[in-house]
Amino acid sequence: xxxxxxxxxxxxxxxxxxxxxxxxxxxxxxxxxxxxxxxxxxxxxxxxxxxxxxxxxxxxxxxxxxxxxxxxxxxxxxxxxxxxxxxxxxxxxxxxxxxxxxxxxxxxxxxxxxxxxxxxxxxxxxxxxxxxxxxxxxxxxxxxxxxxxxxxxxxxxxxxxxxxxxxxxxxxxxxxxxxxxxxxxxxxxxxxxxxxxxxxxxxxxxxxxxxxxxxxxxxxxxxxxxxxxxxxxxxxxxxxxxxxxxxxxxxxxxxxxxxxxxxxxxxxxxxxxxxxxxxxxxxxxxxxxxxxxxxxxxxxxxxxxxxxxxxxxxxxxxxxxxxxxxxxxxxxxxxxxxxxxxxxxxxxxxxxxxxxxx
Amino acid sequence: xxxxxxxxxxxxxxxxxxxxxxxxxxxxxxxxxxxxxxxxxxxxxxxxxxxxxxxxxxxxxxxxxxxxxxxxxxxxxxxxxxxxxxxxxxxxxxxxxxxxxxxxxxxxxxxxxxxxxxxxxxxxxxxxxxxxxxxxxxxxxxxxxxxxxxxxxxxxxxxxxxxxxxxxxxxxxxxxxxxxxxxxxxxxxxxxxxxxxxxxxxxxxxxxxxxxxxxxxxxxxxxxxxxxxxxxxxxxxxxxxxxxxxxxxxxxxxxxxxxxxxxxxxxxxxxxxxxxxxxxxxxxxxxxxxxxxxxxxxxxxxxxxxxxxxxxxxxxxxxxxxxxxxxxxxxxxxxxxxxxxxxxxxxxxxxxxxxxxxxxxxxxxxxxxxxxxxxxxxxxxxxxxxxxxxxxxxxxxxxxxxxxxxxxxxxxxxxxxxxxxxxxxxxxxxxxxxxxxxxxxxxxxxxxxxxxxxxxxxxxxxxxxxxxxxxxxxxxxxxxxxxxxxxxxxxxxxxxxxxxxxxxxxxxxxxxxxxxxxxxxxxxxxxxxxxxxxxxxxxxxxxxxxxxxxxxxxxxxxxxxxxxxxxxxxxxxxxxxxxxxxxxxxxxxxxxxx
Numbered sequence: 001x002x003x004x005x006x007x008x009x010x011x012x013x014x015x016x017x018x019x020x021x022x023x024x025x026x027x028x029x030x031x032x033x034x035x036x037x038x039x040x041x042x043x044x045x046x047x048x049x050x051x052x053x054x055x056x057x058x059x060x061x062x063x064x065x066x067x068x069x070x071x072x073x074x075x076x077x078x079x080x081x082x083x084x085x086x087x088x089x090x091x092x093x094x095x096x097x098x099x100x101x102x103x104x105x106x107x108x109x110x111x112x113x114x115x116x117x118x119x120x121x122x123x124x125x126x127x128x129x130x131x132x133x134x135x136x137x138x139x140x141x142x143x144x145x146x147x148x149x150x151x152x153x154x155x156x157x158x159x160x161x162x163x164x165x166x167x168x169x170x171x172x173x174x175x176x177x178x179x180x181x182x183x184x185x186x187x188x189x190x191x192x193x194x195x196x197x198x199x200x201x202x203x204x205x206x207x208x209x210x211x212x213x214x215x216x217x218x219x220x221x222x223x224x225x226x227x228x229x230x231x232x233x234x235x236x237x238x239x240x241x242x243x244x245x246x247x248x249x250x251x252x253x254x255x256x257x258x259x260x261x262x263x264x265x266x267x268x269x270x271x272x273x274x275x276x277x278x279x280x281x282x283x284x285x286x287x288x289x290x291x292x293x294x295x296x297x298x299x300x301x302x303x304x305x306x307x308x309x310x311x312x313x314x315x316x317x318x319x320x321x322x323x324x325x326x327x328x329x330x331x332x333x334x335x336x337x338x339x340x341x342x343x344x345x346x347x348x349x350x351x352x353x354x355x356x357x358x
Numbered sequence: 359x360x361x362x363x364x365x366x367x368x369x370x371x372x373x374x375x376x377x378x379x380x381x382x383x384x385x386x387x388x389x390x391x392x393x394x395x396x397x398x399x400x401x402x403x404x405x406x407x408x409x410x411x412x413x414x415x416x417x418x419x420x421x422x423x424x425x426x427x428x429x430x431x432x433x434x435x436x437x438x439x440x441x442x443x444x445x446x447x448x449x450x451x452x453x454x455x456x457x458x459x460x461x462x463x464x465x466x467x468x469x470x471x472x473x474x475x476x477x478x479x480x481x482x483x484x485x486x487x488x489x490x491x492x493x494x495x496x497x498x499x500x501x502x503x504x505x506x507x508x509x510x511x512x513x514x515x516x517x518x519x520x521x522x523x524x525x526x527x528x529x530x531x532x533x534x535x536x537x538x539x540x541x542x543x544x545x546x547x548x549x550x551x552x553x554x555x556x557x558x559x560x561x562x563x564x565x566x567x568x569x570x571x572x573x574x575x576x577x578x579x580x581x582x583x584x585x586x587x588x589x590x591x592x593x594x595x596x597x598x599x600x601x602x603x604x605x606x607x608x609x610x611x612x613x614x615x616x617x618x619x620x621x622x623x624x625x626x627x628x629x630x631x632x633x634x635x636x637x638x639x640x641x642x643x644x645x646x647x648x649x650x651x652x653x654x655x656x657x658x659x660x661x662x663x664x665x666x667x668x669x670x671x672x673x674x675x676x677x678x679x680x681x682x683x684x685x686x687x688x689x690x691x692x693x694x695x696x697x698x699x700x701x702x703x704x705x706x707x708x709x710x711x712x713x714x715x716x717x718x719x720x721x722x723x724x725x726x727x728x729x730x731x732x733x734x735x736x737x738x739x740x741x742x743x744x745x746x747x748x749x750x751x752x753x754x755x756x757x758x759x760x761x762x763x764x765x766x767x768x769x770x771x772x773x774x775x776x777x778x779x780x781x782x783x784x785x786x787x788x789x790x791x792x793x794x795x796x797x798x799x800x801x802x803x804x805x806x807x808x809x810x811x812x813x814x815x816x817x818x819x820x821x822x823x824x825x826x827x828x829x830x831x832x833x834x835x836x837x838x839x840x841x842x843x844x845x846x847x848x849x850x851x852x853x854x855x856x857x858x859x860x861x862x863x864x865x866x867x868x869x870x871x872x873x874x875x876x877x878x879x880x881x882x883x884x885x886x887x888x889x890x891x892x893x894x895x896x897x898x899x900x901x902x903x904x905x906x907x908x909x910x911x912x913x914x915x916x917x918x919x920x921x922x923x924x925x926x927x928x929x930x931x932x933x934x935x936x937x938x939x940x941x942x943x944x945x946x947x948x949x950x951x952x
Contacts, residue, residue, distance in 0.1 A: 031904070035919025061750070062915045064904060067616050072903050075815035080904060170613045212519045213602055216918045225729065226496050228518070245728070346620060353613055354431035357438070357605045 027056035028271050028278060031083035034061045035218075037237070037295055041084075044291035045282040052281065055274045066092075066173075069266075073098040078268045081275040084127060087118075087331025088173035088345055090262050094123035095335065100265040100272060106280045114285060114303035118328065124262035125279050126300035128291065131317035131326065132167070132179075132257040135224060135234035138248035148231055151255055155183040155202070157209045162230030164206070165223050168213035169352040172345035173334045174259075176203065176233060178327070182255055188327040193336075196347065200355055213356070224249050236317045240296045253322040259329035260300065292316060383784040390779035390791055393772040393835050401798050401832045404809030405632075412626035422626035432610070436630070439607045442525075442596075443589040449529045450536040450585045451578065453708045458540035458577070460705030465545055473541065475709045477885060478933050479716050480534035484893055485913055486929045488595050490715035491527040492518060493722075493732050495599065500718075500732060524600030532589060533712055536581040538886065539844050542879045543577030546848040562697055576847040580840045587799040590631065607631050611804045621808055628805035716933055723926035730923050741927040751912065751924070758909035761823055762892035765830040769887040772831075773838025774880065778872070780839065781846040782854075795839045798832045803896035811900045821905030829897050834887035841886060845879025846872075 032041035038061040046057040064083040070093070072078040085093070093099050101122050104112060112120070119126035134154060140162050141147040148160045157164070169175030178191050180202035186195075211229060214220040221238045223229045225247060234249075236256070242249040263279045265272060281287060288299035289307030298318035299305070305313055313319055317326070334345040409415075412422055426432050457476075464472050479487065494501055495517035502514040517523045547570060555565035593608035607627060614624040718732050726736030745751050773795075780791045798806070810829050811820070819825030853875070857867040873880070895910040902911060913925050 033919075034915045037919070060904075060907075062904075062907070062911075063918075065616060065899075067619055068900060068904060070619060071811050071815075071900065072820075075811075075820060077815055077820040077903050171616070210602075215597070218917065218919055222492075226498055228497050349613060349620075353605075353610055354429060356602045357431050357435050 026271060026274065027058050028081040028274050029058040029060060029079065030275075030278065031060045031062055031064050031080060033063050033084055036241070037297070038062075040291050040295035040297075043294055044287055045278075048287060048290075049278055049281045053274075053277060055277065057278065069093065069098070070096070073266060073268065076268065078266055079270075080266055081269040081271050082263055082265050082278065084261050085124070085264055086173055087121075087260055087262065087329070088334035089331075090121065090124045090264055091332050091335035092343060093264065094121075098267055099123040100267045100269065102265070102279060103276045106276055107283060108280070110303060111280075111283050111285060111301055114301035115283065116300075116302070119260060119300040121262065124264040125283055126260040126262050127282060128261050128295075128297040129258055129300060129318050130261060130297055131236040131259070132174075132233055132329075133236050133239060133317075134252035134255070135220075135232055135239045136250045136252060137162075137224065137227065137230045138250050139227070140230035143250070149252055149254055151179045151183040152185070154179070154231060155206050157206075160231070163211045163228065164209045165212045165214055165220060165229045165232035166206070166210055167220075167233050168215045169348060169356075170213075170215065172343075172347075172349035172352070173331070174329075175348065175352065177348065178257055178329070179233060179255075180206075188255065188325075191327065192330045192333045194333065194344070196351060200351060203355070237295065237297050240315055253317075254325045256317060256322070256326035257329050258317055258323070258326050259331065386779050386783040387787050388779070389775035390783065390787060390795075393776035393795060393839070394791065396772055397794055397798065397832055397835065400810070400813075400828055401801075401806075402794070404806065404813045405628075405801065407812050408625040408805065408809045409629055411622050412629050414622065422623045423630065425623065426627060426630055432627070435605055435610055436607055438603075438605075439590065442528075442604075442606065443586050446525065446528050446532055446589045447536075447582050447586045449525070450532050451582060453529070453711075454533055454536035454540060454581065455574075455578070456701055457705040457708040458537045458544055460701050461537070462541050462544035462547075465541075466549060472709075475713050476534050476537045476541070479530070479712045480538075480885075481889060481932050482716050482719055482929050483910065483913060483925075483932065484531065485594070485895065485910065485917055486719055486925055487531060487715055488527060488598050489730070489917065489925075490718050490722075491523070491530065491599055493730065494715065494718065495523045495526065518599065520601050521604055524596045524604045527595050527599040528589060528592060530711065530715065531595060532585045533708070535584045535588060538882050539580040539584065539841055540574065540577035542841060542845050542882050543580075543848050544574055545878055546845065547573050573848065576844045580844045583796065584799065584840060587796075591801070591803050593804070608804060615804060615808060624805070624808065628801070631805075632801060716929075719926050720930045720933060722923055723930040725923045725926070728922065730926060734923075741923040742931075744922075744924045745927050745931075748924075750907070751909075751928070754907045754909045754912040755928075757823065757906060758892055761827045761830065761908065762888050765827045765834050765891040766884055766888040768827070768831045769834030769838050770880065770884055773835040773883065773887075774842055776835065777839045777842040777846055781843055782851065792839070792843075796836050798836045799840070803894070807897045807900040810897060811903075814901050820901060821903035823906060825901055826898055826906065826908070827891070829901055830891035830894055833890050833894075837886040837890055838883040841883040842876060842879045845876045845882075849875055 030046060032038045032046065038059075042059050042061075046059040049055065050057055060080075064080065064085070066085070066089045069078075069083075069085075069089075073093070073096075090099070102120075102125050104120065107115075115126065134148065134151065136147055141160070146160075148154050148156075153160055154164065166176040166179070167174060169177065177194050177199050180199045181191055181194065182188065183206070184198060184202040186198075212219070212223060214223065214232075217235050217238050220232065220234050221242060223232065224234065224239075224242050225245075234251075236251065239249050239251045243251075263282060265275050265279070269275055283301055285299075285301050285303040286307055288301045288304035291297065292299050292304060292308045293312055296312060296315055298316040299308070302318075308316070314321070317323060334348075335343055337343050338347070413419065414421070461472055461476070464470070482490075493499055496502070497514040497516070497518065499518070501517065502511075505511045505515065506513075517526070551569055551573075552565055555569045556562070560568060590606075591608050592606055593612050596604045596606050597609055611624045611627055614620045614627070722730050722732055722734060723741055724737050724739065725731070725734035725741065726738035727734055776791070776795055780788050780795070783791075806829075814820045814825045814829070817825075819828065849872070853871055854867055857871045858864075862870065893910055894908075895914050898908055899911055899914070902908065909928070913928070916922070916925060
């Protein structure tokens, strides 16, 4: 390399430095949730996105709790470009005017075709489908013997004895509500609007049998991991993780409750264009398949099944064989407000708090 | 005006003239001003915002309060919470008093490193300790396995997710808060007094009840205040270890904020809690009122004065020696030392209970497994590597260290002056001053979190390290005031008068006499203030506003998804810190003997 060329290069480098710095300052901040799901989001979405677009992603491995988001959005102190939330919370945030609209014009047409109507909300785009399933300790209930196959069976502790666990209802937006109604004889198609009084009458009958009302996914994983409980409500992903670790945990897909996890963009985000690009990228079939292969969570984009390993596909909650007797959690109902301005989820939290200490 | 001063043989000249006394009292009172202002800004003001929220001001609606008192479940929860906190306090006192006695005696014989057995568990992250108990109390955990092995039980006891489990965990978490203030007060009580009491004919029981116990009352008061108040704010531990019936008011508030976003009702419950706590203090006639009283209890001063005179009298001293000799010679060795043996056994058992989860955490940190379990089936250093290889763990640690160090410095700066002003200053300051400066301890952290959020947002401090450190400091000041205050109370004011009469300036007396004498208390306070900040997760999670990640926030986030032994590795390293620091504290604290 001669001197002149070297000089030109260094000058060029110096000239470009400010631009590079500027590009870095325009990095988007995305909360990708934690644990193995957070790692999966980084490997399947943020890292390939950086490679493909050159837009740097500051991937934060934590969730954004609803209360904190609401406080931060209200006070204007937010600098997050995107995060994951549930349909119930997303619907409420959108109603409060905290979320930007998703620009679906930037999506590939094939990907759009793969996304169902419920996955393509104005305020957010579904990233995965997760499910609440009946989980069974195969040591306590061996496969050959009669074992609980529905929530009605779960409630029948004389027929199926054993230590039980259900999700706590303290969050309101999720809880053993639908399961209680199914156990009480309500058909899957008639669950919503939830009859709250009937929910708690049904829960009264199972209360004494519940050793632990779990709060975090990790709680229920530990309960099954240590063999404390025999049957219980569990996330499909956690049950699959237990299976992968060699634990004798079986999954009953009958009456599984499926819900969506959505990418949203706060209105306060100053990097809307780049963030819209990121969500379009994360909805691509290949990327969605990559996430499913890593985390065993079902893709929101159904065309992703073309790229998912067959062994893994069979385990996903939206696989046809698994989903034929499942129902979708109606997040919008939880966000609905009554004449008093109170959301249904808040009504459930109140009832839960009064009920649980009795 | 401190009455005990007039009891002493103070040089009358210094104290002549009411005007002068008054001026001096005022000058001392000024020392409390910065801490009081700080507490008003970062504690009272946020709470006031909550009050206005709960009353729907300016409309003044009692709606939320009516809902609380007319709902049986909420009233039951409130009563259960109060009962549980009283029970925890009583358990901690019963376990902690003899242990503090044992430790303070050991420290006087040069074994102050034993205090590490109390400090170490306290330094282990609250989240990790709670998790350690989940492992210990599980149906297939070490306790149940041991009980099954020796045949005490035929099937595992239901310890985890039961009220028993919740109490074991909460008492374990609170015990250091009881022992530390008791220790620092007991350490200051001279051994010679017990010898003197014995020499004057009092048996060991009588000497203990008449001479030692009354002097340890400041420690009992501050220990109980601390334990009761902090217990009120419990919500992670009862939720993790207890049954659903063990729901505390703080759980209710957390759920109302996190689940229902019902800030106004949560604010109303917080205010109810605050009022109930204040009523409770006055009902038991202890708490803050008693903190003031015993600063000059006539009985104690007289006892001290009598003993002081006795020591001066060498003829009497000679008689002690003769008496002691006859006592020693007269009784068999075992009986003579029975009390000491019992104390060592009891205190030793309590210390084992305190340290066991920490030992377990250290063991689990060397696990070769993917999940936390005890005992680990294989061993490795991979979780330490996981920590050091992950820049996000290191960054979070650095953020927490910086914030905790600055918060500790600020707490000491403001708190020591305030403690001095409250103990030695004018009486009118004491009541209201203590009430205000200790109040942050009584408010559950969730409540503070919501109140502070609004205020820090207003001042544009949300999501900044400055905001977090200021938020931690109001509680840090409470710890400093309560611990240094107790130590100062046990410090004879005549020492300062002697220094003044010998011509030392006020500054010189403060730096050369008072500070070295209260150094063990200051060190204890510094440790508490540091950990208070370093371990804080609830308030921080709100005001970090998703911008700053502290170590506990990261641990909390990790525990929610998957508890891997990285958390145990971090805790094990935290445990190593006091092991290194404590000998230094001891050497500095060494010369403090009467």
